[in-house]
Amino acid sequence: MGRWQPNARGRLAQAAMELYSEHGFEQTTVAEIAKRAGLTERTFFRHYADKREVLFAGGSVLEDLFVRAVADAPDSAGPIDAVAAALAAADTVLLDRESARQRQAVIDANAELRERELIKLASLASALTAALRGRGVTDLTASLAAEAGIAVFKVAFARWIAEGERKDLPRLIRESLDELRAVASSLS
Amino acid sequence: MGRWQPNARGRLAQAAMELYSEHGFEQTTVAEIAKRAGLTERTFFRHYADKREVLFAGGSVLEDLFVRAVADAPDSAGPIDAVAAALAAADTVLLDRESARQRQAVIDANAELRERELIKLASLASALTAALRGRGVTDLTASLAAEAGIAVFKVAFARWIAEGERKDLPRLIRESLDELRAVASSLS
DNA sequence: GAGACCGATGTCAGTCGCTGTCATCGTCAT
DNA sequence: ATGACGATGACAGCGACTGACATCGGTCTC
Numbered sequence: 089m090g091r092w093q094p095n096a097r098g099r100l101a102q103a104a105m106e107l108y109s110e111h112g113f114e115q116t117t118v119a120e121i122a123k124r125a126g127l128t129e130r131t132f133f134r135h136y137a138d139k140r141e142v143l144f145a146g147g148s149v150l151e152d153l154f155v156r157a158v159a160d161a162p163d164s165a166g167p168i169d170a171v172a173a174a175l176a177a178a179d180t181v182l183l184d185r186e187s188a189r190q191r192q193a194v195i196d197a198n199a200e201l202r203e204r205e206l207i208k209l210a211s212l213a214s215a216l217t218a219a220l221r222g223r224g225v226t227d228l229t230a231s232l233a234a235e236a237g238i239a240v241f242k243v244a245f246a247r248w249i250a251e252g253e254r255k256d257l258p259r260l261i262r263e264s265l266d267e268l269r270a271v272a273s274s275l276s
Numbered sequence: 277m278g279r280w281q282p283n284a285r286g287r288l289a290q291a292a293m294e295l296y297s298e299h300g301f302e303q304t305t306v307a308e309i310a311k312r313a314g315l316t317e318r319t320f321f322r323h324y325a326d327k328r329e330v331l332f333a334g335g336s337v338l339e340d341l342f343v344r345a346v347a348d349a350p351d352s353a354g355p356i357d358a359v360a361a362a363l364a365a366a367d368t369v370l371l372d373r374e375s376a377r378q379r380q381a382v383i384d385a386n387a388e389l390r391e392r393e394l395i396k397l398a399s400l401a402s403a404l405t406a407a408l409r410g411r412g413v414t415d416l417t418a419s420l421a422a423e424a425g426i427a428v429f430k431v432a433f434a435r436w437i438a439e440g441e442r443k444d445l446p447r448l449i450r451e452s453l454d455e456l457r458a459v460a461s462s463l464s
Numbered sequence: 465g466a467g468a469c470c471g472a473t474g475t476c477a478g479t480c481g482c483t484g485t486c487a488t489c490g491t492c493a494t
Numbered sequence: 495a496t497g498a499c500g501a502t503g504a505c506a507g508c509g510a511c512t513g514a515c516a517t518c519g520g521t522c523t524c
Contacts (some may be wrong), residue, residue, distance in 0.1 A: 091472080321482060
């Protein structure tokens with residue numbers, strides 16, 4: 089066995105999630121997280137840039153997935169269809185509704201965490217925009233297709249997480265996309 | 277004359293904007309801002325909840341404007357038209373492109389400030405959603421119309437701010453709305 | 465296999481954002 | 495006058511985050 093217990097990063101993430109759930113984000117100190125993980129505060133900051141990041145580090149997986157899905161969409165697909173294909177791929181990564189719900193409850197309970205979540209979504213939108221431009225879509229169109237796509241994702245994800253919701257994520261995404269089309273096309 | 281110089285809040289805001297522009301947001305300490313305004317650090321935090329808020333305190337004006345515009349839209353207007361009317365009213369509050377540009381440069385240069393900006397935009401979207409629901413629009417439709425409207429606003433504002441852009445804000449908003457309609461209606 | 469090197473962690477001191485608490489002192493109503 | 499009020503100052507303290515240096519198993523080199 090090595091000098092240290094394995095998977096320090098994972099232990100920190102789990103300890104943080106537990107403490108944030110039990111006592112709330114603000115009431116939890118980094119020293120407490122590190123102690124529960126059997127490490128020091130300084131080591132926490134070597135693995136995560138700040139106290140919030142421990143909840144969002146997994147987000148890059150979703151971003152990669154979206155970007156690849158847009159790139160892989162058939163040439164015949166228009167911008168919004170390519171985005172729709174990307175959103176549809178989300179359910180291969182968002183499997184466990186219960187843990188998503190718990191994580192979201194922690195985030196929703198704290199303004200700083202909501203801020204971080206928003207910047208992650210904005211980064212997702214940027215990545216989608218860049219991916220669309222890689223398909224030859226113009227700037228303005230790419231931006232709006234990406235932003236609108238993220239709006240759809242936000243709405244659909246919130247419904248998926250909601251208590252009592254029984255539909256699966258792809259279906260909610262499809263419904264939200266259809267609603268967006270209906271809303272936008274009624275512009276006079 | 278009173279015991280103190282007048283308009284402490286305004287002096288703090290101006291000092292902060294100057295220092296953030298000159299040395300950057302992170303390199304500026306609250307003590308420095310307070311000193312330039314002839315006050316103490318403690319007093320800064322009596323006027324602004326945190327170091328970032330001094331750049332965003334004016335945002336509630338825009339929110340009020342949007343909400344009132346949605347509420348005042350004619351009954352015949354659909355959700356997206358009511359949102360369009362709200363966005364169109366933005367130029368009565370965003371008058372000085374140059375100071376908007378300078379403020380945006382400060383914000384764009386710092387991740388924490390971008391986070392704060394995003395949560396203000398999200399709050400704007402919530403307010404729009406609530407205003408739409410007050411018109412009898414259903415939840416899903418209201419959310420999507422509001423989110424899509426904010427997406428349009430973001431894109432149009434960014435273009436307005438951009439170097440070399442000569443069109444005015446209402447026109448850019450109109451163009452972005454039209455583009456959104458075109459993008460969304462092409463969903464297959 | 466001895467020693468140089470490496471990488472994850474610990475230790476410690478320090479800065480800064482932010483808060484609670486109490487003191488200060490013009491102003492204003494009575 | 496006097497006492498309540500309100501904006502500010504003074505001060506102590508907590509916690510997030512950082513930089514610098516030490517520690518010590520594992521690994522590589524010769």
